[in-house]
Amino acid sequence: MQAFWNAKFQTKSLIYGEAPNNFIKEHIELFVNAKTVICLGEGEGRNAIYLADKGLEVEALDISDVALLKLRRRAKESYVFIKTRHTLLEYWEPDTLYDAVVCTYLHLPKQNQKMLFEKSLQALKPNGYFIAELFSESQIHFSSGGPKDIALLYDLNDIFDTVKILPCKIVKLAQEVVVLNEGDKHVGRASVIRVILQKLVQD
Ligand SMILES: C[S@@+](CC[C@H](N)C(=O)[O-])C[C@H]1O[C@@H](n2cnc3c(N)ncnc32)[C@H](O)[C@@H]1O
Numbered sequence: 001m002q003a004f005w006n007a008k009f010q011t012k013s014l015i016y017g018e019a020p021n022n023f024i025k026e027h028i029e030l031f032v033n034a035k036t037v038i039c040l041g042e043g044e045g046r047n048a049i050y051l052a053d054k055g056l057e058v059e060a061l062d063i064s065d066v067a068l069l070k071l072r073r074r075a076k077e078s079y080v081f082i083k084t085r086h087t088l089l090e091y092w093e094p095d096t097l098y099d100a101v102v103c104t105y106l107h108l109p110k111q112n113q114k115m116l117f118e119k120s121l122q123a124l125k126p127n128g129y130f131i132a133e134l135f136s137e138s139q140i141h142f143s144s145g146g147p148k149d150i151a152l153l154y155d156l157n158d159i160f161d162t163v164k165i166l167p168c169k170i171v172k173l174a175q176e177v178v179v180l181n182e183g184d185k186h187v188g189r190a191s192v193i194r195v196i197l198q199k200l201v202q203d
Pocket residue numbers: 001005016021040041042043044045046061062063064067087088089090103104105106107108
């Protein structure tokens with residue numbers, strides 16, 4: 001897994017571009033009262049740097065040490081600090097509570113996809129937000145990027161079945177066709193699933 005991603009990131013250019021993901025940027029209002037955020041599968045750090053620049057305390061988790069090195073270099077150049085966690089999501093045991101969890105295009109095998117939502121909710125403070133953009137199974141019919149293996153893509157109904165029993169309000173859960181312009185790897189019409197969950201305050 002690490003070798004696969006390191007090979008992709010072993011280039012001077014930013015393979016998913018410099019700008020943050022549009023869906024995250026369009027929902028910056030979710031972060032107005034937030035102080036801390038963790039970005040899962042954050043790669044070269046385009047969302048992390050954007051959020052740190054807005055004054056948030058940001059952590060970035062990723063399995064690629066090459067991507068995390070690029071992220072730290074970029075953070076230094078941008079005069080922000082981002083704490084990095086070099087691990088597989090599967091081994092991450094949320095030990096801190098965050099105001100927000102961000103995830104763009106972390107594509108796990110089917111049997112581990114539930115874990116993404118369960119661990120993210122576990123890592124959130126009450127009222128905190130989970131916001132994610134992921135390729136849907138329909139992305140298999142598009143050539144704008146993402147895994148070419150359906151077992152690594154997400155199904156809207158499976159996500160609904162997972163999140164409906166978690167302690168959260170579903171603010172948004174939708175499959176949409178969008179136009180991506182993210183570096184060399186995500187370019188053109190794409191089928192994505194956009195998710196916003198708010199952690200419920202429990203008694
Ligand atoms: C498609 S890239 C997206 C990177 C970043 N989120 C972005 O949108 O620019 C997927 C990222 O997830 C990381 N990744 C893949 N599987 C992972 C896993 N099981 N645990 C942690 N990171 C993983 C890869 O190293 C890579 O950085």
